[in-house]
Amino acid sequence: MLKGEKIAFIGTGVMGTSIVKHLLAAQYEVTVYTRTKEKAQTLIDLGAKWADTPAKATEEKDIIFTMVGFPSDVEEVYCGENGIFQAAKEGAIVVDMTTSEPTLAKKLYSIAKEKGISSLNAPVSGGDIGAKNGTLSIMVGGDKEAFDQILPIFEKFGSNIVYQGESGNGQHTKMCNQLLIATNMIGVCESIAYGLKAGLDLDKVMQSISTGAAGSWSLSNLGPKMLNGNFDPGFYIKHFIKDMKIAIDEAERMNLDLPGVKLSKELYNTLLDRGYGENGTQALLKYYID
Template sequence: MLHTKKIGFIGTGVMGSSIVKHLLNANYDVSVYTRTKSKAQELIELGAKWAETPNEAAKENDIIFTMVGFPSDVEEVYIGENGILQSAKQGAVVVDLTTSEPTLAMKIFDLAKQKGISSIDAPVSGGDVGAKNGTLSIMVGGEKTVFDDLLPILQIFGENIVYQGEAGSGQHTKMCNQLLIATNMIGVCESISYALNAGLDIEKVLQSISAGAAGSWSLSNLGPRMIKGDLEPGFYLKHFLKDMKIAIEEAEKMNLNLPGVKLSIDLYNTLLEKGYGDKGTQSLIKYYID
């Protein structure tokens, strides 16, 4: 039996497609839109309805999720000439799962409120594995009452779901997350590079260090991919670089110096110039052992 609330979902990429599958499996009526229809074909075959435009995905739906690439995409999808806020009905809830600018999240919140629409910024962490397993961490900003109503749906594809505060708070929290990943990824790559150059059995090294104080999600999940040469994206390098640049811009507004993430940006820019933008964040290993 289908739920009464209808959902629109815009952006069915690596993570978005898995989230839509969870919503379909939970018997929600879901309309999807993505720029390339063929990428949504599997979802359509599973029961999702195809929307020709973002407007169509938003119109008449109760909850509209977005998961697109860059802040410019978020702005276009929400407040462009044919944006969601032009077609979403009063009383609808829009939920941006994209990692984007906190200031943009606040702008969308204010514009939505003027139209009688509730807006939530809810960036996620956990990559392709978390999306597939329904165990994403979700960081939420917006009105608490709206979050409380939305929570049962977020729990369909998320596990660690925390309300962070007013609009933009979810995005600020995601910046904290990305800063940790950025500097930790350097450590993971340098550790693996050191082990290989020392002639160690890298599998045994990972067995020893993953369970101790040096353990991390990146080491356990992306370390093995690095060793196998698997650079396929759980999260695109170009999107991660975008996130770090947002973090630096926000830090500068707070007069906060972050040398670690500045180094990470330099390293990832080098890889972007070499054509790794559509590969995963673990491609950083190529800086050390290519």
């Protein structure tokens, strides 16, 4: 792909905003849509164009990215009255970066193919930090030809970009990622809660445990936020609960029992009931210390 390709980006939340900034910095022409225009104002000030609907954002674009909240949102922005499939031109590539259902990814792929459009599912990992630094891990499912075409654009905001195979496989890979995070986060929070109750200097504890066998991305990147009382969202609890539900549902279809993620979902649901749904996933610590 050349820099002259026109891009639409639908869903400029915490991570989408940083991704669009990278695309603008690389001199791509980007049109954005999000439900609340004010939330996209920073990007508009940086040179992004604004559209009032997903369909209008999509018109005459070569690549259309989406990064929204829930599978129902994905279906709406693609298949709704003012959705992408109402306006996407033949030969365009649509790329859903939402963590969503593998079955929905396959449905969108089929609809797109009928319209002469390529469809990729490309969920990411790395949180707000990875999005800001342009180091996201991107897991891509769909046709290899479309992946090869769009790889230079992925490289503007990702550093670990892996083609996972047929449509839906990107989402299945993301479920593997979320399963690891779900159970690891319990360990991180229980370790920190234990250290606090024991009266330890947690900064020194982190020095000792973060680089050994117990080390993890969550411990190194979210552990310090927990110690500073920073529960701002890099990834919302309400969205993480959605991801865990998808993983549990998919596992049940494969006759696989996952007790670890079921426990994690139960703990996060408790926090959701307490009003912490807009906090980041590191707020699980509040289950232990509030």
